[in-house]
Amino acid sequence: MLETYQNILENLKEQTHFRDIKDFAAKDEKYIYYNGKKLINLSSNNYLGFADNKEITEEFLRHCDVYSFGSASARLLTGTLPVYNELEFLLCDMFKKNGALLFNSGYHANVGINSSLAERGDVIFSDKLNHASIIDGMRLSEGKFFRYPHNNMDALEKLLIRERKNFKNAVIVSESVFSMDGDVADIEKLVELKEKYNCILVLDEAHAFGVFGKKALGVTETLDITDKVDLIVGTFGKAIGSVGAFAVGNEILIDYLTNKARSFIFSTSLPPINIAFTKWIIENKLPTTFEKRQKMLSIGKQAGSDSHIVPVIIGGNKEAVDSCEILFQNGYFTLPIRPPTVPEGTSRLRLSLTTEITEKELNNAISLVK
Ligand SMILES: Cc1ncc(COP(=O)(O)O)c(C=O)c1O
Structure with missing residues (x-):
């Protein structure tokens, strides 16, 4: 074999x-x-430059209390501590959202979100160049999915006109800065379409969180439409120089993910030391x-x-x-x-x-x- x-x-x-x-x-x-x-x-x-940076690592270790290198459990069991909740509160505050959930990676986040938001009878509309983790999440979903040509808002609208009526819940999912092409999605148009066709908009800001916007929230901040996007996904493994990811949005969606996103439920949470490092970078290094x-x-x-x-x-x-x-x-x-x-x-x-x-x-x- x-x-x-x-x-x-x-x-x-x-x-x-x-x-x-x-x-x-x-x-x-x-x-x-x-x-x-x-x-x-x-x-x-x-x-x-926050990862692989000796001075930053040493400074963090000098200023932070001792956090352990293992969480030993998923968060819904015994794998959570105050620092996880503190980071989620911080993200809620930064994005002015009332819910946030940490994931172990951007891959976990996208797989968990896209597999759970669309159930049988639901649908996802996804940009053709979306990251593999979004595709894998859609493949695991019991809903149906359609991929529209990259950044082609006319094609997406035609698809919505043809298909939206055939499904109960609908999700539109896109990256903001596309990871392989470096171009930026037409987020304002995505918001317009999601409102017109009654969909949930999920935006993966993996490459934009920590880079775009005065507060480094991502492209939605530069457009001043953070409040218009239902779920914003960001990763800590890129600009933040740490590991992990998050979703921020309405607390109903966040509670739903806490209960339904299997990549969150069934995986040991990141070590407390990594969560503390992420929080420390966001609070102390990112603002300057x-x-x-x-x-x-x-x-x-x-x-x-x-x-x-x-x-x-x-x-x-x-x-x-x-x-x-x-x-x-x-x-x-x-x-x-x-x-x-x-x-x-x-x-x-x-x-x-x-x-x-x-x-x-x-x-x-x-x-x-x-
Ligand atoms: C757009 C996008 N989303 C998600 C991910 C996955 O993030 P992570 O490396 O934290 O799993 C990546 C990784 O390259 C990405 O480019």
């Missing part, structure tokens, strides 16, 4: 789809140390980052993106792999993004900025492969 799997792996190798885990020696806020080289990391989600974040976004804009994620479309798989090698030889680290993560023929380099990377460094990297 192993032969079948072996053949599948050989096939992946032939199509340059094979993935392996790289052996990094070390990393910090800007560089990655790999194969004896010090490389500028253009593949990081550590947008503000506005100017740096604006600068990072303006560098992304100059490179033609809506955000700090700059896609460089190469086309073929092999060409994308070769482009990474060119960058590697010139002191940059990035990985090729290939199907099924992105559509066939659009293999690319996904260059992600951090507040440490300069305009000159980015432009130089792009000119090497374009």
